Amino acid sequence: MRRALDLLYAAGLWLSALCILVIASLVGLQVVARIWDAILQALDLPRSGFVVLSLAEISGYLFAAASFLALAGTLKSGAHIRVTMLVNALPQRVRALIEAAALAFGALAAGFGTWAIGGYALESWRFGEVSPGLVQVPLVWPQAAMAAGAALLTIAFLDELTITVRTGRPSFRAAEDAVALGREG
Amino acid sequence: QSWDMPTPYPDATFHTVNIAQFADEVREATGGALDITVHSAGSLIKHPEIKRTVRSGVVPIGEVLISLHANENPIYGLDSVPFLATSYEDARRLYEAQRPALEEALSEEGLTLLFSVPWPPQGIYAGQEIDSIEALRGLRFRTYNPGTARIAELSGATPVQVEVADLPTAFATGRVEATITSPSTGVNSKFWDFVSHYHDTQAWLPRNMVVVNTAAFEALEPGVRAALLEAAAAAEARGWEMSQADTEAATKTLADNGIAIVVPSEGLSTGFQEIGAQIADEWAASAGEAGTAVLEAYRAN
Amino acid sequence: MEPTTFMLLLVALLFAILACGVWIAVALATLGFVALVASLPLPPGAILATAMWQQLNSWDLTALPMFILMGDILFRTKLSEDMFEGLTPWLARLPGRLLHVNVVGCTIFAAVSGSSAATCATIGRISLGELKKRGYSDVMAIGTLAGSGTIGLMIPPSIILIVYATATEQSVARLFIAGVIPGLMLTALFMGYVIVWALLNRHRMPPPEPVMPLRQRISKLRRLAPVVLLIVGVIGSIYAGFASATEAAAVGVFLALAISWRAGTLNLPTFRAALISATKTSCMIAFILAGAAFLTTSMGFTGIPRMLAEWIGSFGLSQAMLLLALTVFFIVMGCFLDGISLVVLTTSIIMPLVTAAGIDLIWFGIFIVLVVEMAQITPPVGFNLYVLQSLTGRDIFRLGLYTAPFFALMCLAALLLALFPDIALWLPRTMLE
Ligand code: NA
Ligand code: NA
Numbered sequence: 031m032r033r034a035l036d037l038l039y040a041a042g043l044w045l046s047a048l049c050i051l052v053i054a055s056l057v058g059l060q061v062v063a064r065i066w067d068a069i070l071q072a073l074d075l076p077r078s079g080f081v082v083l084s085l086a087e088i089s090g091y092l093f094a095a096a097s098f099l100a101l102a103g104t105l106k107s108g109a110h111i112r113v114t115m116l117v118n119a120l121p122q123r124v125r126a127l128i129e130a131a132a133l134a135f136g137a138l139a140a141g142f143g144t145w146a147i148g149g150y151a152l153e154s155w156r157f158g159e160v161s162p163g164l165v166q167v168p169l170v171w172p173q174a175a176m177a178a179g180a181a182l183l184t185i186a187f188l189d190e191l192t193i194t195v196r197t198g199r200p201s202f203r204a205a206e207d208a209v210a211l212g213r214e215g
Numbered sequence: 216q217s218w219d220m221p222t223p224y225p226d227a228t229f230h231t232v233n234i235a236q237f238a239d240e241v242r243e244a245t246g247g248a249l250d251i252t253v254h255s256a257g258s259l260i261k262h263p264e265i266k267r268t269v270r271s272g273v274v275p276i277g278e279v280l281i282s283l284h285a286n287e288n289p290i291y292g293l294d295s296v297p298f299l300a301t302s303y304e305d306a307r308r309l310y311e312a313q314r315p316a317l318e319e320a321l322s323e324e325g326l327t328l329l330f331s332v333p334w335p336p337q338g339i340y341a342g343q344e345i346d347s348i349e350a351l352r353g354l355r356f357r358t359y360n361p362g363t364a365r366i367a368e369l370s371g372a373t374p375v376q377v378e379v380a381d382l383p384t385a386f387a388t389g390r391v392e393a394t395i396t397s398p399s400t401g402v403n404s405k406f407w408d409f410v411s412h413y414h415d416t417q418a419w420l421p422r423n424m425v426v427v428n429t430a431a432f433e434a435l436e437p438g439v440r441a442a443l444l445e446a447a448a449a450a451e452a453r454g455w456e457m458s459q460a461d462t463e464a465a466t467k468t469l470a471d472n473g474i475a476i477v478v479p480s481e482g483l484s485t486g487f488q489e490i491g492a493q494i495a496d497e498w499a500a501s502a503g504e505a506g507t508a509v510l511e512a513y514r515a516n
Numbered sequence: 517m518e519p520t521t522f523m524l525l526l527v528a529l530l531f532a533i534l535a536c537g538v539w540i541a542v543a544l545a546t547l548g549f550v551a552l553v554a555s556l557p558l559p560p561g562a563i564l565a566t567a568m569w570q571q572l573n574s575w576d577l578t579a580l581p582m583f584i585l586m587g588d589i590l591f592r593t594k595l596s597e598d599m600f601e602g603l604t605p606w607l608a609r610l611p612g613r614l615l616h617v618n619v620v621g622c623t624i625f626a627a628v629s630g631s632s633a634a635t636c637a638t639i640g641r642i643s644l645g646e647l648k649k650r651g652y653s654d655v656m657a658i659g660t661l662a663g664s665g666t667i668g669l670m671i672p673p674s675i676i677l678i679v680y681a682t683a684t685e686q687s688v689a690r691l692f693i694a695g696v697i698p699g700l701m702l703t704a705l706f707m708g709y710v711i712v713w714a715l716l717n718r719h720r721m722p723p724p725e726p727v728m729p730l731r732q733r734i735s736k737l738r739r740l741a742p743v744v745l746l747i748v749g750v751i752g753s754i755y756a757g758f759a760s761a762t763e764a765a766a767v768g769v770f771l772a773l774a775i776s777w778r779a780g781t782l783n784l785p786t787f788r789a790a791l792i793s794a795t796k797t798s799c800m801i802a803f804i805l806a807g808a809a810f811l812t813t814s815m816g817f818t819g820i821p822r823m824l825a826e827w828i829g830s831f832g833l834s835q836a837m838l839l840l841a842l843t844v845f846f847i848v849m850g851c852f853l854d855g856i857s858l859v860v861l862t863t864s865i866i867m868p869l870v871t872a873a874g875i876d877l878i879w880f881g882i883f884i885v886l887v888v889e890m891a892q893i894t895p896p897v898g899f900n901l902y903v904l905q906s907l908t909g910r911d912i913f914r915l916g917l918y919t920a921p922f923f924a925l926m927c928l929a930a931l932l933l934a935l936f937p938d939i940a941l942w943l944p945r946t947m948l949e
Contacts (some may be wrong), residue, residue, distance in 0.1 A: 040931030047795040050581045057582075057759075057766035064758045075316070077353060079373035084376060086575035086762075093581065096573035100795050108794040110539045110803060111902055115911045117537040131846030132537045139542045142549075143564060153271065157324065160286045162263060164364050164376075173569060206909075219817060226864055256683045258860045261570040261818040273562050340648045378575060380678040381760050383689040388757030405687035408948065437856065 035189055036106075042182045043103030045175075048129025049096035053089045056082050076190070084165035091172035098147075101140075107165035108202030126198040133194055137187035144184050148177040217250040222278040223262035224255065228403065229457040230332060230423050231255045232461035234278060237425075237450035244442035249435070251276065266426070270324045275431035278335040281317075281331070281424050282360060289502035290316045293509065294333070295362050296498045298491025300513075303459055306333050306420040312513035316370045316505055317424075327432050330426040332454030334397045335462035340410045341393040342386070344477055348486030357382075359385035362419075362494065366395070369490045383409050390444075396466035397421075407472040414477045415466070416487060420458075425450075519820050526551055527852060534896055540912075541807035544897070555818050560752030563817070564810050572802060573807035575762060576675055577628070581798035583634040587641035588790040588797075589772040593781045595742050596642045600650070602739035605728040612710035613721070615656055618643055619710065622664035623703045626671035628750045628764055630678075632892045633801055633899040636665030640907045645861035651722030655918050656713065662900045662915065663922025664706055666889035671699035673754075673761035676856050676888055680881045683863045685753060691881050693944040698882050698933060702889075705925045713921075742775045801899070801905055805854075808897065812857035821849065821858065825865035835873045839934055842866065843887055850891025854899065858891070859884055882940040883933055890926045893919040 063080035070077050102111055112132075117125055151173035153159075160166040190200045220238065224231050238251035244343040254260070261270045264275040266284060285292030293313050294300070300309040310331060320329050345351060348370050356372035358364040372393070377385040385391040386409040395418060400406075405457070406413075408484070432440065470476050479487070499507045526547055533543040545564065546747050561718040600614060607613045621639045629635045640661050647657040669676050672692035714721055728736075736848070746768070751765045753759040759816050776782040815821055828841050849858055892900045895916040904915050933939055 043792065043795060046799065047791050050585065050795060050798070051791070053578050054582060054585070054766045054769050057578075057763045058770055061753065061759050061763060062765055068756075068758070077373065079353070079355075080270060081374055083376075085376060089578045090573040090575045091651065093574065093578045093802075096795070097572050097799055097806070100799035101803060104796045104799045104803070105539075107796060109800050109906060110541065111800060111905045111912075112537050112539045113534045113896075113911055113913065114537050115913065116535045120554075128536055131540075135536075135538055136542055139546060142561065143545070143568075146561035146565045147568065149561060150569065153267070157267070157270075158287065159267065162283045162286055162360065164358070164361060166286045172573065172642065174563075176569070176572075225683050225685050226867065253864075254816060255864055256860070258567065258683070258863065259813065264566055268562075268566060271562055273559060273566065349745075377760070380682060380688060381762075383687075383692075384673070384754070385757075385760065387689075388755060390757045390760065403685045405689070408687055408689045459788050 037183070039102045039186060042101070042179060046096040046100035046103070046179075049099070056085055056089060060085055079099045080107075084161065084163040085160045088165065088167060091167060091169075095172045095175035095179075098176040099117070099182070102178050102182035105183060105186045105190070106202055108205035113190045114206065122198065126194060129200060130191060130194045131141060131186055132137050133191040133200065134212050137184055137191060140180055140184040140187055144177060144180040147173065147180055151177050165186040216439075217252065218431075219254060219259060220251050220276045221254045221257070221260035221265050221268065221274055221276070222494060223257050223265065223280065224278075224402075224423075228399070229461045230278065230334075230449045230454070232426075233332065233450055233454045233457055234425065236453070237446055240446040240449065241443055244446060245439045249439050249443065264285050266324075266326070269426055269428050270326055272428050272431060274428075276329075276425065276427045278423055278425045281422050282362070285360065285362070288320050289498060289506055290320045290509070292362065292498065293493065293502075293506075294422045295360065296491070296495050297337075297362055297366055299316075299495050300420060301417040301421070303333070303455070306422075307455070308516050309513050310511050312404045312516070316509050321330055321426060322429065324347065325429045327429045329425040329427055329443070330451035330454065332451060333420040333422045333458050335399050335458055335465060336415075336420050337395050337397055338416050338418070339393055339395050339414040340401060340406055340474075341412050341414070342410055344412050344475070345393070345414055346480045346482065347482040348490075350508045351393070355390065355392040357385075357391050363395060363414070363492050365497070366418075366490060369493065370486070379404070386410060396461075398469055399461050401474070402465045402468045405472075407469065407474050410474065412475045412477055413466075413469050414483070415480050416479050416483070418491075470505050519823050522551075522555070522818075523820060528845055530852065530896065537881060539803075540896070540902065541803040544804065544807035545810045547806070548814035551811070551818055551820075552814040558817060560814075563813055567809040567813035568806040571805055574817045576804070577744060577805075579629065579762045579765035580631060580634050580801060581794060583629055584641075584797050585790065586765070586768040587638035587793035588794040589769070589776050589782075589787070590746075591641045591645075592786045592790055593742075593776045593779045595775060595779070596646045596738040596748075597616050599642070599743045600646045602736050602743075604725055605733040605736055610711070612707075612714035613725075614647060614650060614709045615652060615660055615714070616707055618647075618657065618718060619664045619703055619706045620645075620662040622661070622667050623699070624747055626668040626699060628673075628747075628754070628761070628768070629668045629676040630673040630761055632666045632668045632821040632889065633903050634765075635668030636903045637797060638906070639665065639800075640904065642906055646653050653717075653720045653909075655787045656710070656720075658904055658910070658915060659918040659922055660706060660710060661903055662893050662919040663925070664703070665900045665903075666892045666926075667699050667702050669889050669892075670695045670702065670882070670885050672696065674885065676859065676885055679856055680859060680863075680884060683860065684867055684877055684881070686877050686881060690878055690944045690948060692814075692887075693947055694878050694882050694940045695885065697943055698886065698929070698940050701742065701932070701939060702926070702929055705929055706922065709925055724949065737831060742779070746771050784919055788806045797906060801902065804899070804902055808854045808857065810823045810854060812861065813852065816861055821861045822865050824849070825869075829865065833873075835875060838869060838873050839847070839875070839883070842870075843930060846884070846887040847890055847894070850888065850897075851894045852897050855888030855891035859888060876937065876941065878944060879933075879937050879940050883930065886926060886930050886933060890923055890930075 060082045065076040155170040159169040193198050265279045269277045282295035299307045352371035354372045355375045356367045358374040377391045498509045557923045677691045750768045751770045754764050900913040901915045
């Protein structure tokens with residue numbers, strides 16, 4: 031179970047990283063094409079005129095997908111920020127209780143988000159919504175990716191909730207505290 | 216009752232001015248029973264999401280550029296087929312021919328068309344004069360939808376994609392060399408800061424439409440509904456006049472600011488006519504029987 | 517319910533949720549949910565999805581992960597150390613010494629990045645560790661970074677100036693040119709503050725480095741080569757027409773890879789670490805952007821920001837008083853809403869007031885950017901503070917304290933801008949007319 035979950039979060043994180051790499055590569059390709067055209071032009075040759083079609087739209091969709099797919103992995107590594115000043119000042123017992131409440135609330139909110147964004151994606155699919163540009167991207171793809179990311183986040187919150195109930199602290203507290211001590215840089 | 220109305224364009228655009236007046240008239244005619252708050256410039260809902268937001272009933276009413284949704288249904292793309300309807304009279308006839316099919320497509324989405332107003336005719340802005348189709352060959356031409364992409368393809372121009380906000384920098388650094396849009400847009404974005412020529416090609420008159428969620432519309436009291444329709448009819452008539460007046464004023468402003476207004480040469484016009492005929496046929500093929508019928512109805516008139 | 521009472525209740529709720537350690541993105545979205553459900557019969561789910569989708573599917577935002585990735589790749593090279601080694605002997609006599617690197621670095625980076633958070637994240641990744649290692653005060657290192665990061669909004673390219681230009685139909689080119697001198701003025705003010713602070717707090721500065729002979733100093737300049745290459749490459753790609761401002765961020769990634777490869781630090785493990793770290797940082801910011809977008813859209817539906825702006829308009833204030841009132845309005849609201857959204861939500865109400873008062877709209881655009889910059893560093897909603905919390909682990913409220921002097925300097929800048937409008941208007945007038 032533990033391994034399966036961790037694998038799931040890692041998969042989301044890596045998919046997200048992949049989206050970011052694809053954005054970088056598409057933009058890079060476009061820039062290289064422009065440089066190539068400038069060289070051709072300087073040599074009085076006809077320009078290639080190569081364009082990455084719908085670059086802006088596709089990159090935007092990839093960014094939306096990337097942002098949500100990484101949510102769970104980012105939570106598990108303690109990188110989502112929050113104010114822990116007050117929680118830290120409390121005695122351990124109370125602190126565990128409040129941590130659990132915050133996690134339960136997070137799970138509730140993420141669950142609601144999953145339902146809402148999932149419904150949004152479903153509607154795009156039913157009405158066959160596509161992007162307005164040259165390449166017709168079905169909008170359900172990036173939106174479904176967002177819904178999947180939100181679902182992963184819900185699972186991650188529930189996962190941390192059980193850990194906190196069992197051990198009194200979320201598993202990412204160590205990472206969060208490490209950052210808090212300014213060790214990372 | 217209070218309605219939120221998202222619109223895509225800024226307050227000073229004549230479309231928004233017209234809609235603000237429309238909202239005022241509805242409020243007055245219904246004695247405040249229907250109070251429409253206009254959220255301009257995509258401040259509440261951004262342009263690509265406005266139609267679906269009205270459809271899902273989150274907002275009851277909204278404005279969109281019809282051709283933004285051309286990829287979903289060819290009928291939404293008819294008004295932006297280039298060189299098909301190149302004057303206000305033509306655009307009016309095209310609207311009349313298109314209207315039944317447009318309303319049907321909208322009704323499938325649970326939307327009702329209130330009114331539709333054209334933008335001024337589209338012309339080509341460039342850093343030099345373009346006197347023939349050949350002069351377009353290899354020119355970096357901004358394309359932003361399938362129609363403009365096809366123009367570039369058929370004329371041999373190099374299609375490039377540039378966001379509107381990026382146009383000044385793109386022109387200044389040579390990433391784009393020509394763009395096709397209305398004189399109003401040229402004035403709003405102060406095109407004289409970076410281009411020198413405007414070719415009054417009158418390529419097409421893209422239209423915005425104001426749609427209302429059918430369920431919300433039918434839930435209105437009969438009196439309120441009648442007042443809404445009456446204000447819509449008035450807004451449509453007024454909008455077409457404003458559009459024409461804006462064409463003249465904006466073209467003058469362009470000239471006043473030192474942009475050369477070029478009447479397209481014989482060669483350029485004929486070349487565009489040929490390209491236009493081909494794109495129109497392609498459109499009819501993609502739009503099937505219903506589309507062909509609309510096109511024939513327009514051409515028969 | 518009275519809008520002001522309602523707002524106060526919402527603010528109280530925000531503080532209560534935040535205090536319990538609920539994640540900032542979740543807290544902002546919760547506030548949006550409550551604001552909506554409490555006042556309107558609208559479906560919160562559909563609005564949440566619309567708001568988050570329309571916010572995140574954005575071409576402009578793609579520059580954010582690119583710049584962060586660039587910073588993370590460079591962080592794993594010796595670039596920062598080289599840069600600081602090369603600069604140290606030259607700054608030895610300037611009070612404040614290497615603290616100026618933050619200010620100047622952000623100013624230079626502002627010419628590439630249109631966003632304040634990206635500027636802060638990238639420069640912070642490169643400089644904070646080095647400054648700490650060399651014994652500089654955390655308070656000053658963080659404060660200068662948070663303050664100067666906001667210059668990214670003022671010096672072109674700038675996302676918010678584009679938003680303002682579109683909403684008010686002003687020329688982007690003019691606004692961009694108008695932002696240059698006010699941006700440099702902020703740089704000067706911040707550097708001036710660093711100098712004064714360093715003179716007054718000698719004991720909190722690290723011991724002085726030995727003064728080197730000129731020849732040695734010049735030979736050390738070689739270590740600046742990678743940084744110079746990076747800056748020239750990224751800015752150059754824009755001005756040569758090879759890349760748009762958004763695309764230049766990806767150029768930065770490839771240049772960073774080249775530098776890292778040349779330095780021999782590029783291998784699969786470091787690249788993987790940089791990529792995953794950048795993905796997480798970008799996700800953290802995007803999550804908050806999504807939460808804030810839901811809050812903003814809900815606020816748009818409740819109409820509260822419009823009502824407050826209309827309320828200000830109802831007094832028929834004079835030009836100076838109107839500016840003062842709007843400044844206070846933006847500073848207070850800027851604590852709770854993201855600055856750019858605030859401009860978008862209230863333009864329709866504020867622009868007629870401003871035009872009626874005879875205020876130049878180009879000048880007002882620059883003024884608004886300055887005020888939005890202040891909103892970036894006031895807690896609890898301030899994106900530069902979020903970036904810094906993730907870099908340093910300090911709480912946003914403590915970071916708000918560190919940045920307070922810079923907030924005050926921005927108020928001073930706003931005053932100067934109001935007294936001498938030509939700070940913004942002279943350059944566009946000279947260049948374009
Ligand atoms: Na900038
Ligand atoms: Na703030």
